Each structure stands twice: as structure tokens, then as C-alpha cells.
Amino acid sequence: MSAWLLRLRARVAALFRSRGGKAAAGPRRNPTTPGRLRRMRWLLTALFTALTAACLLVLATVAASIDSHSRDRELDDTVNRVVTGLARVVYWNEEGAVDLEALRDDDLAQGDSAVVVLSLEEDGKWHEKYGHLRSELPQDLSAAAARTALSDDTVISTMTNRSGDRIRVASAPAYDADYTVGAVVFAGADPAPSQRDHQRLVLALEFGGLGLIALAALIGHVLSGVSTRPAVRMLAEQERFLADASHELRTPLATLRLYLDAALRDPDDTRRAVTEARELTDRMGRLVTGLLARTRTETGVGELEVERLRLDQLVEGVVAESGVAGIEVRSEPTVVQADPDLLALAVRNLIDNALVHGGLPIEITVADYAVTVRDHGPGLDPELADPFEHGTKGPSGRYGIGLSLVQWVARAHSGSVAIGSAPDGGTLATLTLPAPPQL
Template sequence: MRAARTRTAGRRAAPRRPRKDVPPTPAGRIRRLRRRIALLFALVSALALVGMAAVAVHADDDAWRSQVDSDLKLRTSEFSADLHYDEQGALEYPDPKEGGYDCPPVTLFTGTAEKMTVAARPHRTCLTVPADAYQTAADDAAREGDVVRLTTTAPNGHRLRLSAQPFTGPNQDTTDTVAVAAVDISGNLADHDRLALLLTAACAVLVALSALAGHWLAGRAVRPALDALDQQEAFLADAAHDLRTPVASVRVLAETGLRGEADTTEILRRTLRQSTRMSELVDDLLTRARLMAGAVPLDREPLRLDQLVDAVVADTPADGHRVAVRAEPVIVLADAGLLRRAVANLLGNALAHGHGPGQPADVEVTVTADGTVAVDDAGPGIPSERAASLFERFHSGGGSSGLGLSIAAWVAHTHGGSLTVDPSTRGGTRFLLRVPVHKPARSSG
């Protein structure tokens, strides 16, 4: 039994280690920043909207209460005009049966500050006001010698507003008369509540809209950062992809030389060739990174396209290949450095891939008067299904990175032109680079 327990214990799962938080990626940090910006925007908008709504609700409450109190004061003031004292100091007031007390209802109290009693009340009142509320308002007004206002509830559940105004007696020293007027404020309260509810709903909708707007604006704000990050990651991917093969080749050559398995001169010659390829790849990578980042300003100037193509062909090593040039004079408005790089990339691509295995390339470069550079080769050609992605990196085939063609396409589009690929009449591929022709302004004379 003891051994069985030991085996059972040994089969128990080991306690799980607490999972460590994985640090966010740069893109994750940017997206988190976007969420924080959107949340902050929504929070500030919510605080502003809630503050304005609170001020509006408070202002509406003060406004309707002030209006009701002014109407009540006007009612009691008009009623006081009918109060008189006779020669013996006795108070004379209108008969309630005449209807002057009825609506809004006014109740007249007389007496002293210690005890006020009802002298006259409405004959056919339009409101039912609790007697204790009338009495409280009259007593407080007589005791304080000033207008007293209070709110109470009628038996039917309606809210009432009362205003008690004291009047001095014949000796002008004591308060012996108080008029208490009442009005139903249920409608005012209902309107106020509707306004508060409407503002609350409007605030909720506006906060939601501001959150969406903040999210959209934050997305627009961080988009350049995400684009720059994508360009950086693409550059690193390009560098790693393109430099892997020549670096591996140089390493193999170095190991072969150390073992003495090949002629040193041949190894150095091949190493020099691989290092030259690496240098060209690095130049292409840096050029593409600068182009994508917009760090290469266009220095447009009128230039002879035919002369530029002749210079590019003359500077390109033939290495046993044949390059023929047929050019018509034409002036284009372009950046000479970038256009030279685009033509050189097209020519280099034709020399590298525009021929069969073990055969020299036969390339023809044509410049026409409409600003078109055509590069024709007699190679195996390009399948039509690969033509659409040919100008993207890593899609040129033949062991090339495709950076040269993508750079040439970018240069053409930046100048307002185009770069297309078609089958060549020579049996291979034709690349057509088009740039706008320079049209000098005509003299008015």
C-alpha cells in the first residue's frame, strides 16, 4: 500500500509556474497608445459634456423656480392692494365669496408672530393645499418678517409651491397679516425632469460619438508611426533575406581556403565577387528604405534621356554580354540620380536573367521620343501569372531579391510615369519605363 501511494504521488502533475508577462511588441505599444489616446479623448469629452449638462440642468431649475416665485410674489402683492385698516386699526379685506382668493389660491392669516390664524380662505379653490403647510408658511413669515417659500405635496400627489408674504400693521412696527399663495409645480418639475433626461441621453450619445471620433483620430495620429515601423520591419526582413546567401557563400569560401582544398587565387576571386554582390545588395536596401521613408527628395530638372541611357550602358560591365542601344533625342523632367538607378537596375536585370544557361545575354535598349525606355532581352521570358507581382520584393526569381525592379517601379511612379512588362519580340521579356517628357514653356513673343 505504501508503494502504491508513492507511485500515485509521483504521477501528480507538477505545480504550474506563474506565467510571466510577455513584453508588448512595438506595434502593440503603439496600438496601446492609440487606445489610451482614444480613452483620454472620450474621458475629457465626457467630463466637458457632463459639466455643461449639469450647468444647464441647474440653470433650468433656477430659472423655473425664480419664475414661479416671481409669479407668487406678484399674486400676493396684488392681493395686498385690497387690504386696508379702518380708523380703529381693524383690518378690512375682500369677501372670499367674490372669488379673489380662489385661483391661484390665497389664504389670509392674521394674528401675532407667536400665533397666526386664518382670516379668509378661498371659496372655490383650484388647488387642495394641506392646512399644516399653510400654517407653517404663515408662522415662519410672521416670525421672520420676510417672505418665506416652501414646497409641499398635495393629497393627490402633486408638488406645490407656497409663498408667504407678511404685511405690517397700522403702527408699522409689527407683522399682523400674512398672505400665503400656492401654485401647482408638477408640470414644471416634469418639464425639468424631461430636460434632464434628454440631456443625459444626449451626453451618452455624444460621449459614444466622441469615443469613436477619438479612436479614429488616434488611429490617424499613430498611422505614421505604424507605417514607419512596418517600413523598418520590412527593411530588416529584406536585409536578412538578401544577405543570408552571400554571407553563407563567403563563409563557405573562407572555410574552403582554411582547409586548403582549392586554389587561393580562385577563392579570393570568388570572395571578391560575393562581396561585390553584398555591396550592391546593401546599396539597394538602403535606397529602397530611403525611398519608402520619403527621405529622398526629387531634384527634377530637364535632362537628355537618350544621353543618360548611353552613359548607363557605357558604365555597366558587359562581361561577354551584348548590349545594343537605339536612342532618339528626348528631354524629360526627372531626377537624374534616381532615373539613372532605375535604368541601371533594368539593364542589370536583363543581363542577369535575359539569357539561357551558359549563353551570353543579347539585350537591346531603345529610347523613343515619347520618354519611353524599352529593355528587351532574348531570355526565357516571364510567365503571365508572375507579371503582376514582379515589381514586389522577393518576386523577381532567378535567385535575385527583386529590389532592383521594385526600386525602378517606385522611381517611375514617383515621376508620374509607369513601369510595365510585356513579352518581347526577341523571345524574352520587354520592360517599358515611361517618364513624362519635358515641355518647355512657349515664349509669348
């Protein structure tokens, strides 16, 4: 047993040296694994944001392309409708001259589109016979009229007007009595207003996309934080377990070393040293068991093994197991629903706390779903901070992890624990559990 204890002490001492060395070498840095989790969280955020940005970019590109093409088709359909409609109302009189009376009265010839009609005369040249919003179309349309006559169909193209602006122009042939092309009707529309609307749409898509990407980054960061939170909480609990265990085991291990050294120096003192060492190892075992149970439960790895039990019998068993004379138990039959191991650990810790800070005698009362442990020591300092906080300094020393575990056991069972000074001296600690559900 002594060799095992010495190895355990050596491991804990090595742990202290490694932690102390790191602290002495410079500012404390975050552990490697939590740091990796944080980097993973940022990586998940970046990945989620990048995927969202890529999807939005594709959707915005497709939307802008569809809008551009639809506006171009709408503009082409407009000028095509004008020239097709006006070409049908171009007539020729008996002398063979073009007659545009019906065209001038047509609403299409007086609309928002620029309209020009060229007639092919006997000299073989194209002469302008009608113009509406003439300045918006090119000055010379003869070559375009000749191409339209040769194509024998409606032609749509982009031209440059007198001001140097690009304009969309449609031209359609009009047939005379001999079924030959005797005139060409031109209609033009300025694409600038449609392009301005398209640019506003693109700008809206850009700013809207940036806003959605920022929102996606925020949502991704929150979601990645939620997804990594259990792992971070588990690691934090493991760190707390290591810190609490290393702190609480330091003094018992040092005491064990003293017991063993005393036994080695005086063989006659071996039995007493081994007995005290065994009691100390039992206490350390209970401490580690409690810390592990708390860590496993709070990280979701383990669950409470709740069952109906007699609270008075459990307390009497804990007192009998402790083997400490001077503990008086007054109890009445009390049934609760709890984890027997954790509840026994809480009762032991209350007794140990009373022994350390108050000494004997100790009075324990079990009634009304509560365990009350009273000692006759100096009591609590009125200005004392929370005694359930690990490391709180009291009149008879610092409070260890024991009371903190008692508080956790109480909360895990939806109960409560309170500690204060007794009316006529000493300390009174009460662990209260809820009434069990009726069968």
C-alpha cells in the same frame, strides 16, 4: 575584405536565426514597437474620451444646477407676485371687517395658483375668508399666518398639502386702517410640473452626454490613428526593408562564402574568387542602397534629388560600368528630369534581370523618354502573376526585389514600367519617364 564579409554574413545569419526561432516557437506576434504604438493609440483615445467626458459632466452639472435654480426662482416669483398683488386689494370697511370684494374680482385670485386669505378676528384667532383651489394648500395655515404677521414681510416656504404633496407657498401681510397686520394672503404653486421638466432636461443631458462621449471616443480613435499613422508606416517600411534585405542578401552571402572557400582551398583561384566577390558586393551594395532609398522616401525621411539629365548618357554609363560584353545600346539624345542615382539603379536592375532570366545578348534602346531592355531568353509565362511582385516565380526562377525597385523608381518619378514577351522571343522590359517641363 573577407573578414568584413564574414562578419556581415554572421550578422545576417543571426538575424535569420532570431526570426526563425520566434516563428518556430509559436504563432507570430506583432513586433514590440508597433504593439506599443497600438497601445499608445488606445491610450490617446481613452485620454481624449476621458477629458471629453469630464468636460461634459461639468457642463451638464452646471446646466442642470442652473436650470433647477432658475425654475425654483420662477416658481417663487410667481407666488410672490400673486400674494403681493392681492395683499394690495385687501380692504376694511367702516365696521372694521375685512372687505375682499376687490380681491375676488382680481385675476390673480382666479388664476392657476391656489389662494387663501386669513383674517385676524377680535377673538385673536385667524379665520379663513377666501379660498381658491383650497385643496392644494395645507388645512391649517394659522401658525404660518402668525409667523408672517410677526415677520412683517413676505415669507416663502415649502409646505405639505392635504394630499401629502410638497408645495411652494408664499404669504404676505395686509395692513388695516391702524397699520397693523389684519389679514394674511397665501398663494401656493405645485412644483411637480417644473420638476418633471427638470428631470426631462437631466435625462436629455445624460443621453446626449453619452452620445457625445461615444462620438468623442470614435473621433479620438480616428485622430490618434491619424497621428500615429506616420510612425506605423515608418515601422512597416523598416520591417519590409529588413525582410527584403535579409531575403535578398541570403543568396549573395552564401555565394560569397563559396567564393571565399574556393579561394582558401585553391590559392591559384584566389584572383577569380576575389573578382567575383567584388562584383557580388557591388550588386549587394546597389540592392541595399535601393532599399534604403525607397524606405527613406516612402517614410518621408528623404526626398528625391531631381535634376535634368541625359537619359541616353546615363544608360551608356551604367552599361559601361557593368563591364558585361554582349550588351548592345541604341540611343538617341533624350533629356529627362529624375534622380540620377535612383534612375541608374533602375536601369541596372533591368539589366541584371535580363542577365538572370534571359542571358546574353541584351539589346537596350533609349528613345522617347523610355529605356527598353530586351533579352532572348524563354520569355514570360502567359499565366505568370505580376513579375513586379517580390517572389513571383517565373520560367527561369523567382523574381527578386530588383523589379519591385524598378517599379517603385518609375512611380516615384510619375512614370511607368512594363514587362512582357517580345514578339519573336525573349522578354521586353520598358521603363518610361514623363517629359521634362519646358525651361
